[in-house]
Amino acid sequence: MHAAAVLALLVLLPLLAAALDADCAPASCGNLSIRYPFWLSGRQPSYCGYPSFGVACDRTGAPPLLNESYLRVLDINYSNSNVVTFHTNLAGDPTGCRGATKFNVSAILALSLLTISRANRELFLCGNCSRRPPAEWLPMNCAGSAGAPWFVYMSHEPGEADQEISSAGCHCTAMPVMPGSELRAPGDYAGLVRRGFLLEWKVPGDCAACDASGGECRFDADKNAFRCLCPDGSRRPATCARGEG
Known part of the structure; x- marks a missing residue:
């Protein structure tokens, strides 16, 4: 590959990763913080969390709906x-x-x-x-x-x-x-x-380990699997640890 092309690729990869990060940044819905494995339906791509964990904000101020169902969310405890x-x-x-x-x-x-x-x-x-x-x-x-x-x-x-x-x-x-x-x-x-x-x-993948390695948690719909999005734009099965393919 031409040296200039390699240099351009090295410059673009972090920018592409940053764009993905912005799409899935933690979001607010009422008094709730929405982050992986949940995602904000209608405002975020579904790969930001598991498909059935979509949370839809209610314009009336009512608690948000979970996965287009009759269930409304009052609280989310990520640690538990x-x-x-x-x-x-x-x-x-x-x-x-x-x-x-x-x-x-x-x-x-x-x-x-x-x-x-x-x-x-x-x-x-x-x-x-x-x-x-x-x-x-x-x-x-x-x-x-x-x-x-x-x-x-x-x-x-x-x-x-x-x-x-x-x-x-x-x-x-x-x-x-x-x-x-x-x-x-x-x-x-x-x-x-x-x-x-x-x-x-209980969802597949260790999101805490991914976060600790400098990555961000994502869902890969094509493989129906957890992926760790790394700063270089790559998506790895578990963490951004060196040597993991």
Whole structure:
């Protein structure tokens, strides 16, 4: 290669890398900082994070939407790899009579690398019971079929409510709520739902190691894999350590 061309290439590579860096610089969305593995949908290229981690800001000032779903993001904790979200259908129905029966987050999370944290508590909305439920179940201000009352109940351990639900012969919908939540009165339902619940993520690649090596974390859609963008413009499988191809 001609010496002048080599020199031009050496000059251009850092400039190209800098342009890529600007595209994926951490961005603000309300009071949230959006960075890898999340990316700002509509304002950043999708390679700035994982495809299903797109966050869309709401012009009304409402919490941003996650991956064009019904989930809105209240907080992102990058050090613990978890995110607090709430379901708009539930939060928009303070009685719980309609929203809880339609709660279904599994389809949203199926391909997203996000999972419902086991640290959450479980809130049950139950109706159409064939027998009287336990005394600690609180009656809700709504009715099931044939005017049957509905009840709300919070379990303390996973699977704890199964036996009680079975013995009362109820139809129940379970919803995750934040760790440490307490249910003392039926009116607490709306506040618990608005507080949201924890989702956890685990994505391929060690972003911290990439950052420490002077690189920036990216997603390669062609290879469906993590890549570390290095100052010379190259994309490496893990870090910008010398000798890694």
